Amino acid sequence: MILSVPCCQHEINRQIRGDILSPVLKYGILQERISALLTDGLRANLLEQHGYDVQLLEFIDMEHTPKNILIRAVRSERKKQAADGRDDAFRDMCDAMNLHGTLEKLLEEQPDAHKKM
Numbered sequence: 001m002i003l004s005v006p007c008c009q010h011e012i013n014r015q016i017r018g019d020i021l022s023p024v025l026k027y028g029i030l031q032e033r034i035s036a037l038l039t040d041g042l043r044a045n046l047l048e049q050h051g052y053d054v055q056l057l058e059f060i061d062m063e064h065t066p067k068n069i070l071i072r073a074v075r076s077e078r079k080k081q082a083a084d085g086r087d088d089a090f091r092d093m094c095d096a097m098n099l100h101g102t103l104e105k106l107l108e109e110q111p112d113a114h115k116k117m
Helices: 009-015 019-025 028-049 086-097 102-109
Strands: 002-004 052-058 069-075
Touching: 009 028, 019 028, 028 052, 028 069, 028 086, 028 102
Parallel strands: none
Antiparallel strands: 002 069, 052 069
8 A cells, every 4th residue: 555645746847848838837836736736646647557546635625735635555456457548648648748757767667566565
């Protein structure tokens, strides 16, 4: 099981580029918020691609902080399949926006690391 709270959105914030979003990304506060949401969404998708059942939950009320998403991932016996094209769509989006996060690198380097636990 993995529980993850908001952190490291600055990694995506430094990387994010893309002509389609450039009119919005020119505003720092919007880029920061988009980066935070993209970070959580990308992590959730990566964990699903690596066989986790994933839930995104609000763990602190929005009036206290906009960064309030908890990722809960439980290792599943079944491996998610790319048959629905989600892996391709994920890769296309990351490439188009220049997004390459640390979790992706770690999962690629050790795709069966969960079996050691």
